[in-house]
Amino acid sequence: MFLKKWIIILGLLLLASFCGFPSKALAGQVFDDVPPTHEAYEYINYLESMGVIKGYTENGRRIFRLADPVTRGQAAKMVVIGAGYEPLKVSRSSFVDVDPAKNPELSGYVERAASLGLFDNITDNRFKPYTNLTRGEMSKVIAKAFKLDIEQYASHPSPFCDIPADHPYFKYINALYYNGIAQGSNGKFNPDSHLTRTQFALLVARTMNSQFRLDVKPVNQNACVPEKTDTIGRATVNNLHVRSAASGSAPTIGKLNRGDQVYVISINGWWAKINYKGSVGYTHKSYLKLLNQSGSKVKNRIIVLDPGHGGTDPGATKGSYQEKQIALAVANVVKQKLEKDGATVYMTRTGDTYPSLQDRVDFAHEHYAEVFVSIHANSSTSSSAKGTETYYSITANDNELEDYALATSINNEIVKQAKMVNRGVKRADFYVIRHSVFPSVLVELGFISNGEDLSKLIDSNYQQIFGNAIYQGIVNYYSK
């Protein structure tokens, strides 16, 4: 009996195909322009069945418009529905370009998406619903809407050569990759490109349904090691370990000796990511002298300035003149000049306060200092003592040659520019310079106890000269 029934059904099917019945009815084709042979057929039908997409109706036919770019408004609707949110009804729109009275459906999805913080590039209260979505924006929209484990992959390597670790969408793109949702093309993600409705549908379907997910291939970090970058790192010590990851316990893949040069790909905290013989390697950045290959020598360098004393500690005094004021005035000049050249400058104090010596050391470490310059004025019981001297420390420090080079460079410039007596570069284990491996020096500009030096130290024109000399000394250090 059953068999008979099946034969009848088969016969009808055969007949149907001869009679030109649309085959889509049998195969479940929903959209005229998405035939079963289309690569996205399954995904698009799935999304339609889930109510995520409706497509368009044209002359009584349903079509999807596969090749059209997906707009921000369309993306908002798809992810709000797909992730199970309700449209957010408002009487007054948050956006001047979305009218809830004229277009209540769009408004509901856009308001919900915005309330979830899914979309960037909202400027002047414009959501730009008809602007095409970029692939970068897409990564955040999908990762956040569907609550992917974004932070879990935030420090994983990116498989995409065009997505550096500081890219604004880095962690969202990683979340898509490591969840088997996006694979990019030819090793690139193309974050500024737009994507078609088909591509967006594929991504949403994969996110919603784990059956559609892609196999996640291990990331070959060496696939996109740049041959050259704008920053050369020159090893300052021998036997510098190059590790396979940014961790002191990661396996060593090689060693550098003082003077060896590598291209620096990026810097994160204490770790420099480098091109080590064509592979990605990591070294502690304090043992690389970072040399910019274009523009200012101090661009992007992290420099901590330490105006000595402060607050209840005036330092050396002469009458009403106080070392703490001189040090801060000169440090401010140095800061301004370095920043103009693109350096990142931090000051251990910016006002009349007293950070402890340990505070100052901690501060420099918290900011991943690359050089540290403490600024002081000298004093002596002998009023004839005068001139500039600069100190460096070698206690617990492999970088003494760099300390010495920086101290010499700064000391020479001060002597030259401010026409000071040269008392030379000296070794002394002052607290603020003996606890750091990055080059750290302490400058004694001149003697507050000497009439000639004092007249310069308190003169605002000379403070400019002292500041400029320290700035130039740092630039010269990075020029060699």
Ligand SMILES: [Zn+2]
């Ligand atoms: Zn002092």
